[in-house]
Amino acid sequence: MLKTFPKGGIHPPENKITSSKGIKKMTLPKVVYVPISQHIGIPAEITVDVKDKVDIGQVIAKSGGFMSSNIHSPVAGTVTKLDKIIDTSGYKKQCIVIRTDLKDESNFKDTAYPLKTTITLEPKDILQKINDSGIVGLGGATFPSHVKLSIKEGTKLDHLIINGVECEPYLTADHRLMLEKAEEIIVGIKILMFALHINKAIIGIENNKADAIETFKRIITKDDNIKIAALKVKYPQGGEKQLVRALLKREVPKNGLPLDVGVIVHNVGTIFAIYQAIQHNIPLIERVVTVTGKKLENPSNYWVKIGTPITDLVNEVGGLPEGTRKIVNGGPMMGKAIKNMDVPVTKGTSGILVISEDEASRGEPKNCIRCGECVDVCPMGLEPHLLMNLSEKGMYEKASAEDIMTCIECGSCSYVCPSHRPLLDYIRFGKNSVKKMNTSKN
Amino acid sequence: MSDSILYSVLLLASLGVVAAIMLYVVSKKFYVFENPLITEVEELLPSANCGGCGSPGCKAFAEKLVNTEDISDLFCPVGGNEVMKQVAYVLGKAVAEKDPTLAVLRCQGGCDVRPKTTEYQGPRTCAISAMIYSGETDCQYGCLGDGDCVKVCKFDAMYMDESTGLPVIITDKCTSCGACVEACPRDIIEMRPKHKRDLKIFVGCLNEDKAGIAKKACDVACIGCSKCQDICPKDAVLMVNNLAYIDPVICTLCRKCVEVCPTNSIIETNFPPKKVKKVESESEANVESINLKTDA
Numbered sequence: 001m002l003k004t005f006p007k008g009g010i011h012p013p014e015n016k017i018t019s020s021k022g023i024k025k026m027t028l029p030k031v032v033y034v035p036i037s038q039h040i041g042i043p044a045e046i047t048v049d050v051k052d053k054v055d056i057g058q059v060i061a062k063s064g065g066f067m068s069s070n071i072h073s074p075v076a077g078t079v080t081k082l083d084k085i086i087d088t089s090g091y092k093k094q095c096i097v098i099r100t101d102l103k104d105e106s107n108f109k110d111t112a113y114p115l116k117t118t119i120t121l122e123p124k125d126i127l128q129k130i131n132d133s134g135i136v137g138l139g140g141a142t143f144p145s146h147v148k149l150s151i152k153e154g155t156k157l158d159h160l161i162i163n164g165v166e167c168e169p170y171l172t173a174d175h176r177l178m179l180e181k182a183e184e185i186i187v188g189i190k191i192l193m194f195a196l197h198i199n200k201a202i203i204g205i206e207n208n209k210a211d212a213i214e215t216f217k218r219i220i221t222k223d224d225n226i227k228i229a230a231l232k233v234k235y236p237q238g239g240e241k242q243l244v245r246a247l248l249k250r251e252v253p254k255n256g257l258p259l260d261v262g263v264i265v266h267n268v269g270t271i272f273a274i275y276q277a278i279q280h281n282i283p284l285i286e287r288v289v290t291v292t293g294k295k296l297e298n299p300s301n302y303w304v305k306i307g308t309p310i311t312d313l314v315n316e317v318g319g320l321p322e323g324t325r326k327i328v329n330g331g332p333m334m335g336k337a338i339k340n341m342d343v344p345v346t347k348g349t350s351g352i353l354v355i356s357e358d359e360a361s362r363g364e365p366k367n368c369i370r371c372g373e374c375v376d377v378c379p380m381g382l383e384p385h386l387l388m389n390l391s392e393k394g395m396y397e398k399a400s401a402e403d404i405m406t407c408i409e410c411g412s413c414s415y416v417c418p419s420h421r422p423l424l425d426y427i428r429f430g431k432n433s434v435k436k437m438n439t440s441k442n
Numbered sequence: 443m444s445d446s447i448l449y450s451v452l453l454l455a456s457l458g459v460v461a462a463i464m465l466y467v468v469s470k471k472f473y474v475f476e477n478p479l480i481t482e483v484e485e486l487l488p489s490a491n492c493g494g495c496g497s498p499g500c501k502a503f504a505e506k507l508v509n510t511e512d513i514s515d516l517f518c519p520v521g522g523n524e525v526m527k528q529v530a531y532v533l534g535k536a537v538a539e540k541d542p543t544l545a546v547l548r549c550q551g552g553c554d555v556r557p558k559t560t561e562y563q564g565p566r567t568c569a570i571s572a573m574i575y576s577g578e579t580d581c582q583y584g585c586l587g588d589g590d591c592v593k594v595c596k597f598d599a600m601y602m603d604e605s606t607g608l609p610v611i612i613t614d615k616c617t618s619c620g621a622c623v624e625a626c627p628r629d630i631i632e633m634r635p636k637h638k639r640d641l642k643i644f645v646g647c648l649n650e651d652k653a654g655i656a657k658k659a660c661d662v663a664c665i666g667c668s669k670c671q672d673i674c675p676k677d678a679v680l681m682v683n684n685l686a687y688i689d690p691v692i693c694t695l696c697r698k699c700v701e702v703c704p705t706n707s708i709i710e711t712n713f714p715p716k717k718v719k720k721v722e723s724e725s726e727a728n729v730e731s732i733n734l735k736t737d738a
Contacts, residue, residue, distance in 0.1 A: 089575070090574060090575025336575075339576065425565050429569060429570045429573055
């Protein structure tokens, strides 16, 4: 039987319409809007000024502390403005606006270098390089990778888990990357295993990506110590805790990290970015984005420069279809509708989903009928109906005691609720309030 | 027959006596001393249990007043100076005197002047929509219009105006308890000193964007032109981040800033209509009527 996590989970329609579309190079955007806060933690500090000429890959905003990340110029061009632009958070945030120099050849250089397998750097230098290259978790959480890799001495670490699950419906960015850059990803895994002195790695892939599993199995040899694990298709298997449970049967403690059970988890996209940074000295300036939607003319996967406005992406796939209701940054389960088309692609954008009227509307919320569906599907073993009530009534102490903070915001509860109750909205709000309450206490 | 009546009366009487003795003993044994001043002070307080003082209710506030040595930093905004004076008299402690305040809404972005650019389908509370994104309009500073302030008002001093989508504060009912100020995720509601005749001048906007962007999002946005600051004879206008703020303590309500504001973002309320204008319009009307007469 295929491995999976035991508690909860759902299986929404997969809708992976772009899984057979190869990753294309996106047309060079004329202007890029690079937000200085594309990661969890402190925003980066801008190091360029208006009218400055910047090279491709040049640092334009420096990491603002340990829990922060460098930001590099995705194009060669001129800084035209330092302005506030609405980003994926829905609020105006500081951005660096760069006009692309269309005559500069470096903008058109192909970054698909030939495979380089020998690792020349020392472990310490590898970690430093990851920090310098501004690499963050590309699965969507945008957690700075160097923080994840800064492991205190004496911590027992025995497994590196590579997250190739991609359990979100519609998205195929990781799937395509695994097919097209499998060898590079294996080298990336070896780099991390070498840097962290881990000798076991497992790549977790859901069974609906059989071709990716096949590709990896063909490449790896016995001495690599890399295992490929096929997983049952179930959402939210891509969550760190769920994946660790599914692959190793280890329970990550609540409020704890996979590190507490000797595991480190990285997304395949992050691994590829690490490979590019270490072997070819390319910082994180572009990523794979799935541009998809049932009504789009030709949805596909693209290599997209960070900071490209979403208008450009939508134009690339044949423009906005009639009857579009929402454009979602990310997948349909965890993604967030964007406020306007000028919102730029950031390091955490794994997909752009264009959904139409009939798919987008939310049902009218009705009373809870105590059916318990939400409790059944919660992968963290919480009681979403209870948490929603508590945060609606402002009982944050009680919500905190009911482990509201362990919620991974997968949205399974809202998905199954027959009364269309906005469970996740209220739980998120409750989490925010509990966080505020805790900070004001300290 | 008479015996059974007698027995039952006696039995009941003796039961009553036993219960009374038990109650007496228990009440003596478990007696809790409560300062009688607490009840006395509580009776003086408005009993609204609004939490405006910072305590969870009037009883808790009365306890705090009685048990704290220095009560000069405690204040009941609903009762105001009058109640606090009585409390001071009862307790024999000094209280601070505060000017009465009033909640004002610093946003005028109704549906007609601030067009909606997106549609929000989530739960209709300001707290959640503010957490998710910047609202249905292009202004990320203004009122979200879901009425969290109205929901928390315990004095029925607020209601949502259906036509504008903005909350309205009923001045006579507002007790300045501050519940709405806390409920608003955008900090739009401000407590400003109450004038005797309820005259008010304040900037009805919080938009910190640059002029063009602010104006595009909302017709009555403060565009940060500094005209009000230049004309103010008392330097009561502060300009921070493209936004004017009128300091209520310095402002003398001369109304010069209201006239120069190009976007009408400065609100004046309860002022009598300007005399000068009236004279002008009257004279114009006179001229017209004279012309009509001559024509006729």
